[in-house]
Amino acid sequence: MEDKNKKIKKEQGVSQADIERLELLQKANEKVGKQLSINSETGNIEEINELRELIGKEFDNPEEKYRIYYNGIRKLLMDFLPKGKDFKEVRDIIYDEKNIFLNLGKRKSDNNGVRKSDGRMTYQPVMNEILDIIVQWVGESQNPFDIYRAFYELNEKHGYGHEEYDKSALSVAKAMLKLSEK
Template sequence: MANQKRIKKQEDLSEVDMERLELLQKANEKIGRQLTLNSETGNLEEFDELKQLISKEFENPEEKYQLYYNGIQRLLIDFLPKGKEFKQLRDIIYDEKNVFLNLGKKKSDNNGIRKSDGRMTYQPVMNEILEIIIKWVGESQNPFDLYKAFYDLNEKHNYGHEQYDKSTLSVANAMLALSAK
């Protein structure tokens, strides 16, 4: 009885439907392999997605080191205001940078311990923040503008911000207000 129903269903399927069914069955046969249409020949070809993924270099430790220490940190040290009187300003900017590099982890979430290290974040994340810093160095070098850029970046990714005591919070809010629009 069940065989007769299956035969009847197969008879009801058009040739195009049968071809689609065959393609779907073929696509599900091997996990990690994909079917693709060759634009030059018009033929269906299979490629091993897993082999291509494994052959790529995901993270390069030397490049990460260069990005963080000779890029991000060096530019911030060189272009943020120096001296004891600007330490709180620098710390607020560094906190906002570190929230982004740590994908939203904040010191205020764990009693002053971030439980993450921004130097070990993903390279695309480092590249994104380095581009902002380079743009800032080239355009304004106003620390309030850099804070606003980091603040907006964290807002964009829904990472939130560090929670400060009242005096530090008032400085952070003033920095936002003084940034160029």
């Protein structure tokens, strides 16, 4: 390397400072995404793979997503929404609003009754956002119309729209919104 640098210096009249800059540029290109750091506990120099850390932060944790969905979102709604055949339509409408949000706006009515997406696989921050709303609802009112309004407004905020229903279900959905007004 030194012979090569001396040859360049002689041929082109490159200064020592220019050669040092070139060497630094070469070294910078050798290890992309890695950085040297001094460990504050041991005093040793360590190489940190910045790309690996960045990727680790961006991807979701499957086990955590499972817990959030099944032990949080699903369980709380099943435990605190009204039970029985008489309330099935109310529950289904609430679940539809929840699923539109978890599926980032995909509706069953867009594809002849098939959403073509799975809310259990959505991004973890999206799950956390809806779980926070459910936890707040459980702590405050537990009124099914209030959680429907919260999901409805969440979808409005994100511009996702709402499920398209037949006249009967649409009138129930409108009544739920009306009954949740404060």
